[in-house]
Amino acid sequence: MNDFADELIELQTRIAYQEDTIQQLNQVITKQDADILQLQHQMRLLAKRIDELSLAQQDGGEEITNERPPHY
Structure with a gap:
């Protein structure tokens, strides 16, 4: 009986x-779920911004270059 009680306590x-x-x-x-949702939101905002910049460039806006800023 003592073994049973010990096993029960162990369980x-x-x-x-x-x-x-x-x-x-x-x-x-x-x-992690909250972090993923936040990252997805940020990614959507970045994608939207990239689309806006691409459209602005196509419409004759400023040319976007990959030059380094002067402080480098």
């Missing part, structure tokens, strides 16, 4: 640690 301890680990992993996943 309860393992479950408690697993629940804690699951909670920690959930927090990491939640943060």
Whole structure:
């Protein structure tokens, strides 16, 4: 009977640690999801800006070059 009680305590301890680990992993996943959403939003804004610059260049606007700024 004592072995059964020891095994039960061992299982309860393992479950408690697993629940804690699951909670920690959930927090990491939640943060990563928020980060991904923010990065996707920024990427959409950058893509829109690139499209606007390309259209402006095609319409006879300033030419966009890949020259280094003078402070380099």
